[in-house]
Amino acid sequence: MEHYEKLNKALVYAFNRIMDIENRCLNVDKFSDLTSNDMHIIDVIGMEEPKNMSTIAKELFVTVGTLTIAMNGLVKKGYVERKRGEKDKRVVFIQLTNKGKDAFLHHKAFHDKMITGVIKNLSPEQIDVLGDALINLIDYFEEEYKKKES
Numbered sequence: 001m002e003h004y005e006k007l008n009k010a011l012v013y014a015f016n017r018i019m020d021i022e023n024r025c026l027n028v029d030k031f032s033d034l035t036s037n038d039m040h041i042i043d044v045i046g047m048e049e050p051k052n053m054s055t056i057a058k059e060l061f062v063t064v065g066t067l068t069i070a071m072n073g074l075v076k077k078g079y080v081e082r083k084r085g086e087k088d089k090r091v092v093f094i095q096l097t098n099k100g101k102d103a104f105l106h107h108k109a110f111h112d113k114m115i116t117g118v119i120k121n122l123s124p125e126q127i128d129v130l131g132d133a134l135i136n137l138i139d140y141f142e143e144e145y146k147k148k149e150s
Contacts, residue, residue, distance in 0.1 A: 042074070042080070045094055046104065
């Protein structure tokens with residue numbers, strides 16, 4: 001039971017605090033108008049080719065309608081822009097503006113620092129075990145979600 005309680009306490013704490021801590025670390029003057037949710041949308045859009053709304057929504061596990069509300073805010077704030085498809089004008093592509101690219105790089109730097117901090121005292125074998133444990137955690141939640149959906 002000792003391992004159970006230790007893991008439960010760590011997971012509950014991590015779940016409750018990570019988003020709050022991330023939001024505080026990312027909410028610097030330059031990006032004080034962005035929420036943690038905004039940063040994750042920017043992260044999914046990325047710096048590569050523009051993406052359509054359906055692709056972004058799928059990666060974020062939200063509906064296109066929900067994403068549209070958040071995207072409207074990001075457009076108003078100047079972090080993203082919409083462009084119509086050249087082949088099919090009905091398709092809307094989203095890409096980051098220069099301001100959005102700065103936010104993306106700020107968020108990436110936070111995550112790079114986080115991963116470096118997490119693995120700093122771990123051996124390659126321990127990193128593998130941690131990775132496997134986190135994949136098991138994700139798989140558990142995915143299975144629970146599927147049960148609720150069916």
